[in-house]
Amino acid sequence: MNAILDRLAEVAADPDRYVVEWKRTHPDRKVAGVLPMNFPEELLHAAGFLPVVIQENNEPDTEGRVILAEFYCGYTRNLADQAAKGRLKIYDAFFLADHCVQLLGAADVMRFKQPHTPIFFGQFIASMSEPSTPARVRGELDHIVAEVERSTGVPLDHGRLAESIRLYNRDRALLRAVFDARREGRVHLSSKAMQNLVKSSMVMDKAEHIALLEQLLSDGIESHDPHARVRLHLSGHFCHAPKQALLELFEDCGAEIVDDDLYHGRRYITTDVREDLEPVAALSQWYFDRNVNVPCPTRVQHNADWDTYLTKAVSESGADGVVILMAKFCEPHMLLYPELRKALEAREIPYLLVETEHAGLPMETLRTRVEALVERISRRAAVAAS
Amino acid sequence: MALRTMGVDLGSTTAKAVVVDEAGGIVAHRVVQMGAVSRRGVAAAIDAVLDDAGLERGDLGQVIATGYGRRLVPDVDRTFTEITCHARGVAAMCPGAALVIDIGGQDSKAIRVDEVGLVDDFAMNDRCASGTGRFFEVLARALECRLDDLDDLALAGGQDLEVSSMCATFAETEIISLLAEGEEPTDIAASVHRAVSARTLGLVSRVGRAAPVVMTGGVARSRAAVHFLAESLRAPVIVPAEPQISGAYGAALLGLESLQGETRVIGQAVDREHVHTGQQPNGRDCSTCSLGRAKYQPIDVELWTASIAADRRP
Incomplete structure (x- = not known):
């Protein structure tokens, strides 16, 4: 088994452990919990956060099971359960930009259970083809930038943002190379391994993730x-x-x-x-x-x-x-x-x-x-x- | 030794085994009921069918397992799902069938098939036992009657009561509530059958209606279940003479095909037990169901209640 795939699988299996360890080794940095699916993580990265897309965990829902109604999706009910159990205290702030009613319900639970952890909410317009949409998206993005600046107390450095964008693009490009190779039949990785590649990317420090991906592609993927x-x-x-x-x-x-x-x-x-x-x-x-x-x-x-x-x-x-x-x-x-x-x-x-x-x-x-x-x-x- | 293959269908409540000859004709078949996904049951079915066919296990060219417990059947050449096998079996048993409704002990399926028994589409219940054999067992328990008595009871029912819950557990509560309100057991049984048929119609709608319709599985042995399904579909429902063995039969045919290297409609068209129209031109009777006609009489509820009181199951 490939040691790099093992490492990525380890992070994907237990994101909380990675976050705790990262905070231990980066005591002056903060971790931002990001709710899917449209928040531009690059902004948080440029502001000095480790952005982590909060993952569903594998524990049975218990303490938070009754907080949200049964017709909420499994992810949002599990988020509520994680909040009820205090699992989300590893995050210093929460950010979301989607207005799914169920996700907002989970965010409300997080706010209630962790009243001292700030939650920043931007709402991107869902109607993409209106003449006014580009201006409204830009306006909302400016609002999110202001929220990020409010969370750090310093203005966002646009030079650092450009660097974060390059970093994220690099990570995406490397991942796409593997996905394209799978589609073209050049590698045969299990779908579990493919998920680990992406899930670990949502959690890990991007530079660290990129280094592992580059090593993986350089070594070649031993596929079944x-x-x-x-x-x-x-x-x-x-x-x-x-x-x-x-x-x-x-x-x-x-x-x-x-x-x-x-x-x-x-x-x-x-x-x-x-x-x-x-x-x-x-x-x-x-x-x-x-x-x-x-x-x-x-x-x-x-x-x-x-x-x-x-x-x-x-x-x-x-x-x-x-x-x-x-x-x-x-x-x-x-x-x-x-x-x-x-x-x-x-x-x-x-x-x-x-x-x-x-x-x-x-x-x-x-x-x-x-x-x-x-x-x-x-x-x-x-x-x-x- | 002439070529023989065997299909074994280990379902949730019964085990079925069928041996076929090289033309796809049924040499022997057995249905054994012995507990849930029973290994002893499947061993008994295999031993019995081999005994009936005068064969040893080593005489078989292929053994194919199917059904919910297919992976538990020992010493098989390969497995197929019951969806594939029912489609294949029904294509042979009832040539021209376009829609198979299979209702077994714990699950129900609607399978749209083409003329050579290939699956066009399928839908099956998720984890809910609603509309399955298990559901009818719950109904019988709530009405304090034997499962075998349910047919007569339901077919004697006239009034359509509202039975809204299709969860086996909640439905039992609802049935008890209806009994407490003084509703007739016949009407309750009929109403539950109608509700189950409506649920089955939901499965059918997921794959699309098609005709002719063939019903298989243990529940197909219930005249009432077939009747109300036909009524609900507003279409005739064909029931093969041995509706429980179509999966095992299909498995045996798939084994035969893999040895012969071809896929075509071979096999044995079987006698159809009845084609139920679901229509009751004379109020109670089915116009074409010769087997059931004599039993489709109104039930004397008082007599029936007294009889079950004397023969109450523990």
Whole structure:
């Protein structure tokens, strides 16, 4: 096993431990807990924070289980549980820029449970195609910059921001190199390992992460031979990472994951911030660019939609089918699902919808459904070939 | 030794085994009920079917396992999901079938199939036992009757009561509440069957309606369940003579195909037990169900209550 992949897996498995250790070795620095999915972490990095996208943990929800209603998604209920247990005290401030009602509910719990930890909220407009949208996004970004400056007490250094943008772009580019190589069949990393690459990037100091990725690519990736019967694209699952046991199940059922649009996957790394623009303007532009590169159902944009992206991605990767991973009660995803379904059916792309929860996934039932998809695809191919 | 293959379906409550010959004809079959995902049950089914066929395990060209417990079946050449196997089995048993509704002990599935038994689409219940054999067991317990008595009870019901909860646990509470309100057990049984059928219709809608419809699984042995499903679908529902073995039969055929290197519709079209229209032109009777007709009589509720009081299960 590759030692670098091991290290990245270790961080992905226990982000809290990494944060605590980082704070120990950087006693004069602060850690910012970032809620997904659109907050420009580069701003926090430039302001001297270690930005960490707060991850769902693997503990059962207990103390915070009843704080949010059962129709909140697993991620937000787990955030509430983490807050109730004091797990989020490792963060010095919280930042978010998304107005998902459930996420705001979790933020309220965090505010209530940690009244002395500041929470900074910026709200990016979701309607991307209005004539006034660019100005409103820029205005909100200026507001976020002011919030970041308020949290540090010093003006943001735009030279440092440009440097942070270059650093983040470098990390994204290295990650994309691995994702592209997987899509093109040049490396065969398990989907669990691919998730670890991205999840660790959301947690680690970027320079440290980049150094590890550069070493990994320089050494070469020792990848397994998949012996897979079918190639699948994983789609969906915003905000938090799908359980790794679920990812392993796909491969155990005879599938190889060749591409994805998961937040803990290609969605997070798809778009660089332009380095030829003034840095804040570039971050503003980034907000628009990433919704074109991998459209999000939480945004409304006339010239970009996720279903078109998905079918194009499947065509490019040559995936035989799609597994749609939907966090239960994720309303934007639920609302767009009929469109995804229609698009896939129109192109006769086999697909399977898997709803996920924080705990209690019926793994054997899921195994039957995934195996049935694999069999459906492979038997159909065998008959077509005969 | 002529080529023989065996399919073994280890379901949540029953184990089924089928041996087929080289033309896909059924040589022997067994259904054994012996506890949840029972290893003893599957061993008993295999031993019995081999005995019936006059074969030893080593005489078989392939052994294919399927069902919820497929990974627990020892010494198999490979496994297939019950979705693939039911589709394949039904394509042979009932040529031309387009939609398979399989309701077993713990799960239910709607499978749209093409003409050679390939799965076009499928949907299955998640973790809820609603509409499965388990659900009917809960209903029987709440009504204090034997499972076998449920058919007559439900088919004698007339009034459509509101049974809103489809959770097996909550439904039991609701049934008890209806009994306490003085509602007739016949009407309650019928209403629960209607509610279950509506739930099954939800599964069907996920894969798209298609006809002919074939129902398999242990619940397909229930005349009432088939009747109310047909009524709900507003379409005839075909039930094979042995609705529980279609998965094991499909598995055996897939084993045969893997040895013969081809996929085509071989196998044995079976006698159809009945084609239930779900229509009751004479008020109680099914126009085409010769097997059930004699039993589709109104029940004397007082007599029935007295009889179950004398024969109450522990």
